[in-house]
Structure formats: C-alpha cells, structure tokens
Amino acid sequence: xxxxQESGPGLVKPxxxxxxxxxxxxGSISSYYWSWIRQPAGKGLEWIGxxxxxxxxxxxxxxxSRVTMSVDTSKNQFSLKLSSVTAADTAVYYCARVDSxxxxxxxWFDPWGQGTLVTVSS
Amino acid sequence: xxxxxxxxxxxSASVGDRVTITCRASQSISSYLxxxxxxxxxxxKLLIYAxxxxxxxxxxxxxxxxxxxxxxxxxxxxxxxxxxxxxxxxSYSTPPLFTFGPGTKVDIK
Numbered sequence: 001x002x003x004x005q006e007s008g009p010g011l012v013k014p015x016x017x018x019x020x021x022x023x024x025x026x027g028s029i030s031s032y033y034w035s036w037i038r039q040p041a042g043k044g045l046e047w048i049g050x051x052x053x054x055x056x057x058x059x060x061x062x063x064x065s066r067v068t069m070s071v072d073t074s075k076n077q078f079s080l081k082l083s084s085v086t087a088a089d090t091a092v093y094y095c096a097r098v099d100s101x102x103x104x105x106x107x108w109f110d111p112w113g114q115g116t117l118v119t120v121s122s
Numbered sequence: 123x124x125x126x127x128x129x130x131x132x133x134s135a136s137v138g139d140r141v142t143i144t145c146r147a148s149q150s151i152s153s154y155l156x157x158x159x160x161x162x163x164x165x166x167k168l169l170i171y172a173x174x175x176x177x178x179x180x181x182x183x184x185x186x187x188x189x190x191x192x193x194x195x196x197x198x199x200x201x202x203x204x205x206x207x208x209x210x211x212x213s214y215s216t217p218p219l220f221t222f223g224p225g226t227k228v229d230i231k
Binding site: 035044045046047050058060061094099101105106107108109110111112113114115 | 152154156158164165166167168171172177209211213214216217218219220221222223224225
C-alpha cells in the first residue's frame with residue numbers, strides 16, 4: 001500500500017522560499033503524476049501543481065511564477081519550492097498521487113500524505 | 123477557469139438520514155468529477171471518482187451521479203463516522219488546473 005509523507009520546515013520567514021519534500025513508500029514513484037495541494041486553516045483546498053516522474057510539470061497559473069517542483073526517482077521523492085512567501089501562503093501542505101482512469105482527463109488524488117503545516121512569519 | 127460551487131455549504135442531519143450534496147461546474151466537465159471526505163485534522167480521502175465510481179474500500183452507502191455541470195453525492199443512511207466536510211474536484215481543464223469546490227460540512231443535528 002502506497003504511503004506518502006511530507007517533510008520540511010514548519011516555519012518560513014516572509015520573502016523566503018518554502019521547501020517541502022514528499023517521500024513515497026510502499027511502491028514506486030515511477031509512471032505516475034504527483035501533486036501538491038494546500039489548505040489554509042479553516043478554508044478549502046487549492047491545487048498547486050503536478051509533476052511526472054520524467055520531470056514534466058503543470059502548475060496552477062495563480063502560483064506558477066513562484067513554484068518549482070522536482071522529482072528524485074532514486075530516492076522515491078518529489079519536492080516543492082515556493083518562493084517569495086507571504087502570510088497568505090500559511091497553510092497545511094499535502095502531497096498526493098494523481099491516479100488516472102482510461103481517459104486522459106480522468107484524474108483524482110489518491111492517496112494523500114497526512115499534511116504538514118507551514119507557517120510564514122518573522 | 124472552471125469554477126466549482128457546492129450546496130449547501132453546511133447541513134445538519136441525524137444518523138440514518140439520507141443526505142444529498144450538490145456540486146455544480148461553471149461549464150460542462152463531462153464526468154470528470156471526484157468527491158472527497160475530510161475529517162478535522164486529517165487529509166482528504168477519495169470517495170468517488172469519475173462522477174459515479176466508488177473507490178475501493180468505501181462503503182456502498184456513498185454514491186455519486188451526474189454529468190455535464192451538475193453532480194450529486196448521496197449518503198443513503200448517514201453513519202456517525204460520516205460527519206465530515208465533503209469536497210468535489212474537477213479534472214476536465216486543459217492544461218490541467220484541478221479545482222475543488224468550497225466544501226459542504228455535514229454535522230450532527
């Protein structure tokens with residue numbers, strides 16, 4: 001059974017770069033898309049982007065200028081960097097596998113990591 | 123961008139009740155609609171994918187229907203463990219821009 005675990009600093013200063021890593025266990029990272037999703041306290045879910053194991057990426061246009069995702073297949077990990085953070089980036093950050101159906105547009109998130117809270121504050 | 127709305131935003135129900143949650147897309151998304159359940163402090167859990175397919179391990183009291191712009195999630199007989207927030211999510215956009223609905227909170231009457 002595939003499991004995901006986020007890791008990284010829980011506190012980031014304004015204007016700095018948020019860096020998180022998701023470690024995949026119980027299965028290979030290969031041949032899947034992997035996503036980052038965030039949720040501010042008491043609010044809804046926002047998709048940040050996805051990365052394929054080849055390194056191909058798609059980002060949410062609202063964050064695209066600040067987001068970089070990367071993958072390390074040798075470590076079964078993928079990562080998120082979000083630059084120039086502000087208080088508005090304070091949220092629980094989840095990593096998730098993008099599972100797919102037979103049709104290209106059938107995409108859903110399963111499983112998810114437990115999430116990690118990142119607070120942006122000086 | 124495709125906008126997702128859900129109604130109601132919250133509801134109160136009793137154990138055993140039949141509960142229906144609606145999700146509407148701002149344009150047709152065919153059947154590319156998924157449903158998740160989230161409990162406080164936990165990650166979302168996939169319930170339904172492709173509008174009506176039940177994820178493995180999810181109780182059969184959960185069902186999904188709809189296509190185009192209007193979708194529903196139905197819980198046929200609400201159980202104590204079903205009190206949670208439910209989100210819909212579309213995957214139709216090209217290039218990919220997966221968007222979620224604002225959520226529907228189901229609590230105890």
